[in-house]
Amino acid sequence: MIARPRAFLPYLPLLVALLATLSYWPGLVTYDSVRQYDQALSGLFDDWHPPMMEWIWRQMIPFWPGPAPMLLLQLLLYGAGLAGLIGWAARRGRARLALAIGCVALMPLSLALMGAVLKDCLMAGALMAASALALAGWRGSGTARVACVLLVLFAATLRFNAFLAGVPILLVALGPAVFATRLRLSIAAIGASAMLLASMPLANRALHAQSSDVGLSLVIFDLAGITYYSGQDAFPPIQGVGDPVAVVRRCYTPVKWDSFSWWVDPLCPIHFEKVRQAMKRGHGGGTVWLAGKVARHPIAYIRHRLGHWNINARFWVHDWVERPIQRVSAPNDWGFRVAARGPIDWVDRAARWSALTPLDWPCVWMALGAGLLLAAQRLSSRVAIRMFAGSSLLYGLGYGVFSVASELRYYLWTMMAGALALVIALADLPRVALARRGGVLLSIFGPAAIVAAAAAMARLF
DSSP states (O other): OOHHHHHHGGGHHHHHHHHHHGGGTTOBOOHHHHHHHHHHHHOOOBSSSOHHHHHHHHHHTTTSOSSHHHHHHHHHHHHHHHHHHHHHHHHTTOHHHHHHHHHHTTOHHHHHHTTBOOHHHHHHHHHHHHHHHHHHTTTTOHHHHHHHHHHHHHHHTTOGGGHHHHHHHHHHHTOGGGGSSHHHHHHHHHHHHHHHHHHHHHHHHHTTOBOOOTTHHHHHHHHHHHHHHHSSOOSOOOTTOSOHHHHHHHHOOSSOSGGGSSSSSSOOSSOHHHHHHHHHTTSSOHHHHHHHHHHHOHHHHHHHHHHHHHHHTTOSOSSOSSOSSOSSOOOOTTOOOOOSSSHHHHHHHHHHHHTTSGGGOHHHHHHHHHHHHHHGGGSTTHHHHHHHHHHHHHHHHHHHHHOOSOOGGGGHHHHHHHHHHHHHHHHHGGGSOHHHHHHHHHHHHHHHHHHHHHHHHHHHO
16 A cells, blocks of 8 residues: 555656646647648648648547647647656666656746647657667667657658667667677667668658758858858848848848748848749858858858857857747637646746756856767666767757757757666766765866856856
């Protein structure tokens, strides 16, 4: 009679977290998800947002219209994944670790963001479930390994840079034999990367999604940054623009690319449609053109990328870049909205407060991931720690190259995976010889402490 409540205890924080997130019922919709729902209704997909998510949504609409089924899907994957990880710890007789894993679900930003119907949240749910299956299949179930691979492939159809998060999980799913030699590990990593990179274009083609030239947003942002920092026009000839450098100086901001989009008012003279037309006049395609400009102006490109990533990762910034989470749904034709008041206010307040602390600064989590990878060799759960820390760090670092905006939701998985790696590492600490514990703790927290201190100074002065 006593054992059952104790066995349930680690799941209690997860249950509380899921109930708190459900205060966003039926699911907060953003401008992105409003556009996706419209395409799910019509069945006519383009690839600006992941067609796979729209196709799944479309299958649900006849049974349950609206955002609720997508909210439940991402929470089901997320909750099942964390429950699986709690069970993984409990089966090893590690009750404290099981409870700590359950408490990871209580991170305020996760509580709020998981209430929004977003590709980032669905991807995080899929990766969480895949991680639990990878550990379950490490020395055992082949079924768990296959399910893990399928979930990681699914996650890769939701974000083109998801391969960075998925490769460490896939390597663990493949089992101990992959780690026998460095050559075998390298071949497996290259193969996993290629497979995950191919997932999105293959899925888009299978779903007959029309090309929206979504990749041009990154090209435009980088060309604008190169122009801004080099003082030389990096764009192809654009009709009606006499002085591109002056235009870019007026329109460019390192925060995000949106000032060159078609939805801003006033419209920048250099905007998405004009650049697309210029590229189609025979300049080798956006990626080829950008590669040439990066080769010609590497310093300007690096300054642009570092300037954006600094803001994106919340490192040397003085104020909020933007509100960390949304509180109300975007305007829509179907009347989808979340509660005006109630528990949702508590979750929103907690998320906004935590965004002011290192708990929600991506730069700190990436530094922590690096420290955990350094310490992992001396810890008994090194496989799990490396999987989560590697996935967290690689995915976060990827936004140094691929990002076009500065939203915290981009780093949702980086924070979740980093927190899981941290609690597993700390639970291993008592198994380390007393004389070595100080060195392990320094490896784990040293990089993060330095980054957090510097970032805090930027906000104070």
